[in-house]
Amino acid sequence: xxRVSLPLWLVSAxxxxxxxxxxxxxxxxxxxxxxxxxxWTGFTTDWYTSLLADKQKQDATWNTxxxxxxxxxxxxxxxxxxxxxxxxxxxxxxxxxxxxxxxPVMIPDIVMAVAMLAFFKLxxxxxxxxxxxxxxxxIAHITFQIPFVAxxxxxxxxxxxxxIEEAAxxxxxxxxxxxxxxxxxxxxxxxxxxxxxxxxxxxxxFVVSFFTTGPGATTLPILIYSSVKRGITPDINALSTLIxxxxxxxxxxxxxxxxxxxxxxx
Amino acid sequence: xxxxxxxEVQFGEQLxxxxxxxxSAMTSGPGIFWVTFFLLLPLVWIxxxxxxxxxxxxxxxxxxxxxxxxxxxxxxxxxxxxxxxQIILRSLVLGIGTAVLxxxxxxxxxxxxxxxxxxxxxxxxTLVLIPFWTNLLIRTYAWxxxxxxxxxxxxxxxxxxxxxxxxxxxxxAMAIYIGMVCDYLPFLVLPLYASVEKIDWSxxxxxxxxxxxGPRVFWHAILPQVTPGLVAGIILVLIPATGQFVIPDLLGGxxxxxxGNAIQQQFQQxxxxxxxSAITFVGMGxxxxxxxxxxxxxxxxxxxxx
Numbered sequence: 001x002x003r004v005s006l007p008l009w010l011v012s013a014x015x016x017x018x019x020x021x022x023x024x025x026x027x028x029x030x031x032x033x034x035x036x037x038x039x040w041t042g043f044t045t046d047w048y049t050s051l052l053a054d055k056q057k058q059d060a061t062w063n064t065x066x067x068x069x070x071x072x073x074x075x076x077x078x079x080x081x082x083x084x085x086x087x088x089x090x091x092x093x094x095x096x097x098x099x100x101x102x103x104p105v106m107i108p109d110i111v112m113a114v115a116m117l118a119f120f121k122l123x124x125x126x127x128x129x130x131x132x133x134x135x136x137x138x139i140a141h142i143t144f145q146i147p148f149v150a151x152x153x154x155x156x157x158x159x160x161x162x163x164i165e166e167a168a169x170x171x172x173x174x175x176x177x178x179x180x181x182x183x184x185x186x187x188x189x190x191x192x193x194x195x196x197x198x199x200x201x202x203x204x205x206f207v208v209s210f211f212t213t214g215p216g217a218t219t220l221p222i223l224i225y226s227s228v229k230r231g232i233t234p235d236i237n238a239l240s241t242l243i244x245x246x247x248x249x250x251x252x253x254x255x256x257x258x259x260x261x262x263x264x265x266x
Numbered sequence: 267x268x269x270x271x272x273x274e275v276q277f278g279e280q281l282x283x284x285x286x287x288x289x290s291a292m293t294s295g296p297g298i299f300w301v302t303f304f305l306l307l308p309l310v311w312i313x314x315x316x317x318x319x320x321x322x323x324x325x326x327x328x329x330x331x332x333x334x335x336x337x338x339x340x341x342x343x344x345x346x347x348x349x350x351x352q353i354i355l356r357s358l359v360l361g362i363g364t365a366v367l368x369x370x371x372x373x374x375x376x377x378x379x380x381x382x383x384x385x386x387x388x389x390x391x392t393l394v395l396i397p398f399w400t401n402l403l404i405r406t407y408a409w410x411x412x413x414x415x416x417x418x419x420x421x422x423x424x425x426x427x428x429x430x431x432x433x434x435x436x437x438x439a440m441a442i443y444i445g446m447v448c449d450y451l452p453f454l455v456l457p458l459y460a461s462v463e464k465i466d467w468s469x470x471x472x473x474x475x476x477x478x479x480g481p482r483v484f485w486h487a488i489l490p491q492v493t494p495g496l497v498a499g500i501i502l503v504l505i506p507a508t509g510q511f512v513i514p515d516l517l518g519g520x521x522x523x524x525x526g527n528a529i530q531q532q533f534q535q536x537x538x539x540x541x542x543s544a545i546t547f548v549g550m551g552x553x554x555x556x557x558x559x560x561x562x563x564x565x566x567x568x569x570x571x572x
Binding site for chain 2: 004008009011012015016018019020021022023025026029039078079081082084085086088089090091092094097100101103104106107108109110111112114115116117118119122139140142143144146147150200203204206207211220221224225228232240243244247248250251252255
């Protein structure tokens with residue numbers, strides 16, 4: 001029953017081509033000598049060397065990385081604690097909050113983006129301690145990352161056998177000892193998976209950053225968007241090619257890392 | 267979650283209601299505070315703004331008014347205007363259309379990957395994951411190149427008498443749909459594949475032995491088994507697709523303004539935050555209503571959310 005027929009092969013091959021055509025065309029056109037895009041006029045690597053001198057694009061790269069690392073570290077800490085607390089302890093209003101936590105997962109990101117924009121404007125007008133820029137973007141990213149981390153960590157904890165912790169307690173370990181030497185090592189894969197998810201969500205985000213940033217703080221997605229709005233240029237293709245390359249390496253790296261523990265994949 | 271009941275022994279510890287709340291505050295506390303302060307409060311805040319009046323400099327002030335909502339459903343300065351109801355309808359059609367198209371394309375792909383020998387499976391799956399983890403903006407603007415007037419794809423379309431020579435295939439509704447399916451296909455393939463892997467093929471064999479032909483075996487013995495993956499995937503696609511702003515912005519034109527673009531316009535170019543908030547709130551309300559209905563349906567079937 002389970003075999004791959006010829007029509008299925010053809011349809012799937014077409015779909016892979018369909019998914020990869022955009023990536024391929026960006027890579028190909030990053031080597032195109034034509035200045036304003038358009039048809040192929042010759043091979044060049046000029047657009048890559050021009051990136052080396054382009055301070056604006058380098059700044060955007062740094063901003064993107066700083067934003068992703070800072071927000072991931074904070075969101076992973078808060079999200080892990082949240083996921084742990086939700087899986088173990090009760091508090092009034094817990095059901096309501098557990099549902100509200102799905103908002104960033106479920107609503108279109110533009111809703112979150114404009115809500116945070118309006119709120120940050122309120123805060124910045126109230127006092128001079130917060131300015132629209134990298135700080136507000138980081139806060140915004142942490143906000144949508146926390147629920148993702150908490151959901152991943154909680155699902156890992158819910159699937160765990162309570163007998164393991166009970167055994168630790170029975171053998172005389174305190175709550176603190178049990179947590180650090182039994183629970184935490186067991187939940188670590190969930191924490192790492194959550195952190196990885198948070199990191200990629202931050203790197204990929206355009207909409208929330210676009211609305212919550214301020215003058216001077218540009219990330220790679222914002223830079224690409226505003227360049228594309230003015231017309232695609234070859235150096236944007238070169239930059240995008242490097243991003244695609246990073247995504248390919250990242251995806252393969254994660255797949256290889258996961259392999260020994262989950263031989264069947266998924 | 268039965269092991270969360272108050273005052274019972276769990277994980278080897280006896281906890282009172284008070285210690286439950288205390289420990290919640292120590293663990294969940296900071297996360298709850300952050301999400302409440304930076305997400306739930308802002309959502310309430312734009313709810314408030316949506317009832318305020320716009321000032322001439324682009325701010326907002328009292329008195330409270332329903333005007334933003336009545337304007338949204340069509341009662342404007344110049345009588346009845348269908349612009350915004352049309353935008354909602356168009357966005358819903360786009361969301362549902364994208365989900366349906368992704369479903370049709372994801373089904374063969376998921377069965378293809380599941381049918382491969384084990385050692386090619388990881389490769390085939392990784393090949394779906396790579397576009398999934400590649401920035402959506404890049405995958406979207408690339409279609410501007412692919413659908414440009416002189417591109418091979420456009421020439422093919424001209425040769426097939428699909429379009430007129432010299433015309434680009436974008437901006438158009440079709441370009442938006444191409445971009446949408448290309449971007450959201452992996453979102454459906456991945457959960458669907460997980461379901462296909464779990465299929466009990468003996469049920470299909472039994473149906474076939476009992477005389478069912480191919481389509482009937484698929485419809486009655488296979489499709490019901492992959493429904494959970496299909497539903498999960500459709501939810502992952504439907505909501506973000508309805509609120510998409512980047513893809514219609516880059517591949518569509520003035521005639522294909524969607525909900526996301528309308529919100530962006532009000533918050534940035536027009537600087538009419540009260541009206542923009544009203545659009546946002548109605549859009550979010552629609553999503554919440556849908557989710558609530560889904561949570562109820564899932565709850566009745568005894569399942570968890572997601």
